[in-house]
Amino acid sequence: MPHPRTRSPLRWRPALLGIMVALLTGCGSTAQQTPPSVSPSTVSTLDPSGPSPSAQPPTEQTPSNPSSSATPPIAPSTTATASVDAALTGGQLAQRLSTEVSEPGAFVHVQALQEIADQNGGNRASPSGGYDASVDYVVTVLRAAGYQVSTPTYPASGDEDHDGGATVRNVLAQTDTGNPASVVMIGAHLDSVKEGPGIVDNGSGVAVLLEIASRLGANPSTQNAVRFAFFGSEEEGAAGSTAYVEGLAADGRNKIKLYLNVDMVASPNAGYLVQGGKGGDLSQAGPPGSETVAQVLADELAKTGVTAQTIKFVGR
Ligand SMILES: [Zn+2]
Secondary structure, three states, X not given: OOOOOOOOOOEOHHHHHHHHHHXXXXXXXXXXXXXXXXXXXXXXXXXXXXXXXXXXXXOOOOOOOHHHOOOOOOOOOOOOOOOOOOOOOHHHHHHHHHHHOOHHHHHHHHHHHHHHHHOOOXXXXXXXXXXXXXXXXXXXXXXXXXXXXXXXXXXOOOOHHHHOOOEXXXXXXXXXXXXXXXXXXXXXXXXXXXXXXXXXXXXXXXXXXXXXXXXXXXXXXXXXXXXXXXXOOXXXXXXXXXXXXXXXXXXXXXXXXXXXXXXXXXXXOOOOEEEOOOOOOHHHHOOOOHHHHHHHHHHHHXXXXXXXXXXOOOOO
């Protein structure tokens, strides 16, 4: 399917700004708050009226489940680049970034992912050459922004006995600054389905993360460390994020104070859905604190002029 090269017809700035501010609200350097325990929330802009005319349609009808998408240990970054945010409070940093993150900045990345799919049989499913190229692209962008990046692997099929040793990479990066024992984390799945390039689902989420990471830089003045995750095999049973979570020791999990999962956040006629805190049990509502995180997301989206609907977790 043709895709635009010059201007994004997708509408994702509300989600972009809402996610970014919500993330940084959680890592403010002055207004220290007691963070909730691991509290997944998801923001999605599911398109209720069908495929986008200018990008591949979402192929999954439910947002991915962030409760299965926490992460692997990240090697602490040690290479510091100059911090330009040393004197900024968390709120000031959020304000600065709210003026800097942009649709064109994010759209560059979905264009790159489309080109990768074009060069790899039309998809970026994991495992495949298209997925590997997507991983390489994300790593390159993050390194250019100053991050040290790790690519922990997991068995390609989730079963080492049947893989013949084949592995797939997740991508992880974390700020050099902020308390590494208190991590706010944002993630998106990097793989597509086999049937298409996965531009809305979930190149859009990947692009949002890359734009935020690039504007934030590896050395922001933040109270908490900020971790970015790009998971493989979400379309194959969330194998990448599951492997990441299972690879974390209890201490590593406890360091993650919140997790935001970003899935399908670009559409010309979007519905804004936030998951977290709704429902009667853990599988529906998420861990304690999820309601608070979801409310922050919904409030920030409201400031951009859209009304988000908060719903129960769906998916696995
Ligand atoms: Zn998805």
